[in-house]
Amino acid sequence: MFHFASEQECLEGKTTEISQLSSLALSGDTVARERSSVGLPEKTGYPDSVYVTAANIFRGIRFEKSPEKVLIKYGSEPLRSDTESEDEFLQRLSYELAFSVLKYQDILETMLIDSCIFPNTTIPDHLNSLIIVMLYDFQDRKFQARLLSDNQESIAEVLEVESLLNSFKTKLAAALARCRIKHDALSLYHILPETVRNQELRASTLPLYAWINTCKISPEEVYNSLKKKGYNEVKSVLHIDDKVFAVDQHCYDVLIFPSHLKNDLLNIDLFKDYKLIFQDKSRSLAVHSVKALLNMDDDILMVNSGSWYTVAHMSILTNNNTSKIFVCGVQSQAKDPDLKKLFRKMGCKNIETLHETFINLESKDHRLQKVKVILLLPRCSGLGVSNPVEFILNEHEDTDLLKDFSQGGTSEDKLHVLAQQQYEQLTHAMKFTRAQAVVYCTCSVYPEENEAVVKKALEFQDYGSKVQPYSGTHLRQCL
Numbered sequence: 001m002f003h004f005a006s007e008q009e010c011l012e013g014k015t016t017e018i019s020q021l022s023s024l025a026l027s028g029d030t031v032a033r034e035r036s037s038v039g040l041p042e043k044t045g046y047p048d049s050v051y052v053t054a055a056n057i058f059r060g061i062r063f064e065k066s067p068e069k070v071l072i073k074y075g076s077e078p079l080r081s082d083t084e085s086e087d088e089f090l091q092r093l094s095y096e097l098a099f100s101v102l103k104y105q106d107i108l109e110t111m112l113i114d115s116c117i118f119p120n121t122t123i124p125d126h127l128n129s130l131i132i133v134m135l136y137d138f139q140d141r142k143f144q145a146r147l148l149s150d151n152q153e154s155i156a157e158v159l160e161v162e163s164l165l166n167s168f169k170t171k172l173a174a175a176l177a178r179c180r181i182k183h184d185a186l187s188l189y190h191i192l193p194e195t196v197r198n199q200e201l202r203a204s205t206l207p208l209y210a211w212i213n214t215c216k217i218s219p220e221e222v223y224n225s226l227k228k229k230g231y232n233e234v235k236s237v238l239h240i241d242d243k244v245f246a247v248d249q250h251c252y253d254v255l256i257f258p259s260h261l262k263n264d265l266l267n268i269d270l271f272k273d274y275k276l277i278f279q280d281k282s283r284s285l286a287v288h289s290v291k292a293l294l295n296m297d298d299d300i301l302m303v304n305s306g307s308w309y310t311v312a313h314m315s316i317l318t319n320n321n322t323s324k325i326f327v328c329g330v331q332s333q334a335k336d337p338d339l340k341k342l343f344r345k346m347g348c349k350n351i352e353t354l355h356e357t358f359i360n361l362e363s364k365d366h367r368l369q370k371v372k373v374i375l376l377l378p379r380c381s382g383l384g385v386s387n388p389v390e391f392i393l394n395e396h397e398d399t400d401l402l403k404d405f406s407q408g409g410t411s412e413d414k415l416h417v418l419a420q421q422q423y424e425q426l427t428h429a430m431k432f433t434r435a436q437a438v439v440y441c442t443c444s445v446y447p448e449e450n451e452a453v454v455k456k457a458l459e460f461q462d463y464g465s466k467v468q469p470y471s472g473t474h475l476r477q478c479l
Contacts, residue, residue: 045137045146048155050094052081055130057098061399062129063105072109072118075126081155089266095389095399101136103196103406107179107188108132111139114175115168123164127157134161139176143169195408203386207237208257208265209248209281215316215347217275219253225270251284253317274346279309279394280385283377286441287314290373293437297322298372301435303358303425304329306396307377308342314375315348326368328354328361358425363432373437374429378422380442380449381410391443410446419448426457 046054056078101108112118112135123131137146146162165172176188183191190197212222223233226245234244237258248254255276257265262278270276287310290300300323302311311327318325336353343351354361361368381404385391388405392398404410410418422442429438442449 043137043141045141045148046093046097047090047152048158049081049153050090050097051130051134051137051158051161052079052155053091053094054097054101055079055133057094057399058101058133059129061098061102061402063102063403071113072128072132073125074129075124077126079126079130079157089263092389092393095393097133097137099389099402099406100140101133102402103192104136104188105132107191108135110179111135111172111175114178115171117164117168117172121164127161130157131161131164134158135165135172138165138169139172143173193408196406199383199386199388199405199408204259206259206386208259208262208278209284210255210257210265210271210276210278211251211284211313212253212255213275213277213312213316213346214253215319216273217270219247222255222270222276229268248281248284251281251288254281254284277309277313278390279313280387280391280443282384282441282443283307283310284313286310286375286377286439287317289439290314290375290437291317293373293439294318294321294323295372297370299324299326299368299370301326301328301368301371301374301432303374303376303429304378307394308339308396309394310377311351312343312346312348315343315351316346318350319347321350323350324370325351326354326371327351328356328358359428363434368432369434371432371435373439374432374435376422376425376429376438376440378418378425378440378442378449380418380422380444381415381446382443383408383410384443384445415446415448419446419453422449422453423456426453427460430457430461 059074059078062074109132112132117131145166180188185191192200212219217225227233229243231243231245234240234246237244237246237256240258241260242258243261243264244258246256248256265271265276265278271278291314294300298321300314300318302314302325306329311325315325339353343349352367354367379397382388382391382395382397382401383404388402392401404414426438426440429435440454444450
């Protein structure tokens with residue numbers, strides 16, 4: 001149990017700075033209007049397990065302060081839960097919640113201190129990540145009570161933290177108002193960096209893309225299934241709030257949906273059975289670019305493919321060929337069972353994983369003599385994606401990238417390291433003289449990771465062709 005001073009004691013010496021609390025929240029007016037405009041219900045809270053998982057994620061990615069500035073300690077041990085779920089929907093909710101908390105970490109910590117929860121309460125350090133996560137959700141619900149379902153499993157620590165926050169409800173709302181006034185902001189959402197706000201707005205308005213697993217179902221069967229569930233086929237999904245879909249004009253096996261339909265779509269069998277796969281369109285463009293360069297028996301080398309769905313999509317597009325797909329960059333053999341399980345569920349049969357790093361592979365490797373196209377998916381800043389959480393989960397990227405997303409930018413030092421790695425991989429790919437093309441795909445907005453590094457690599461190619469026999473490989477960008 002927690003032990004804390006009474007609210008009245010903590011209020012001594014402070015004046016009430018708000019009269020109406022129900023309108024206060026960290027999230028921006030734009031997002032709130034978006035929710036109401038499409039008829040989405042107001043938030044009612046999360047299952048206990050989501051709070052615990054989100055707290056553990058946040059503890060691992062939080063911004064750490066210098067010792068002299070630390071006011072809230074988060075402990076070194078994760079929270080334990082007997083109700084952890086492998087449900088992808090709940091996992092996604094947990095990551096989204098943790099990412100939201102990360103963006104507002106300083107503000108939330110200030111609220112906890114200004115409201116006297118810290119240091120006036122005796123709380124074990126390892127629970128502080130749970131407190132800040134639940135505080136974010138509490139204010140996002142405008143400090144209203146959480147609605148619990150009858151069959152929901154309860155976690156004792158979650159119930160205790162919930163009780164604590166409820167007992168400080170008035171002071172937390174007052175602290176939130178003071179923070180907004182201090183920054184002279186219409187809402188605390190407007191305190192976020194402009195790049196982050198633009199990213200959020202883009203994520204809430206850009207359509208969703210999903211590709212059809214033609215190993216399991218035909219496009220016509222997908223269209224008919226969606227229509228039976230009340231979806232109508234249209235030419236464009238922009239500015240449409242209804243249940244609609246459109247076929248992408250660039251990739252014949254890609255469908256487009258309005259962004260507000262995501263939760264509804266995740267619960268239909270087409271997605272649960274891996275017949276439709278959500279993924280950023282840039283990855284679909286990459287695999288279609290590779291497919292256009294192939295003959296029936298050409299092999300493919302995919303580099304740095306934490307993007308398992310991209311590997312699967314490439315496999316499915318070449319299902320009728322005799323092509324083999326070599327995947328390198330899967331550095332841990334412990335991941336093999338998960339990879340094979342996923343590929344088996346999706347009907348992929350022509351994939352071979354290589355545990356060597358790409359730089360350590362030689363062009364004369366006997367396994368790679370039929371490789372005609374190399375698809376490079378290098379580690380990058382990723383700031384060109386509209387949905388950071390989807391990017392992290394689908395591409396199996398390092399969760400530390402969420403720090404960059406929450407700040408709207410990448411440090412120059414980190415950008416330099418990434419660009420150097422990309423250059424090394426591009427130039428190494430050009431040493432595979434049997435390869436006829438290199439397709440290079442990033443999710444970055446920085447020229448250093450796109451045009452600049454490609455230009456630099458092409459200069460290397462021009463130089464290399466003068467001093468040694470070279471096949472004249474051409475390089476295609478897919479940004």
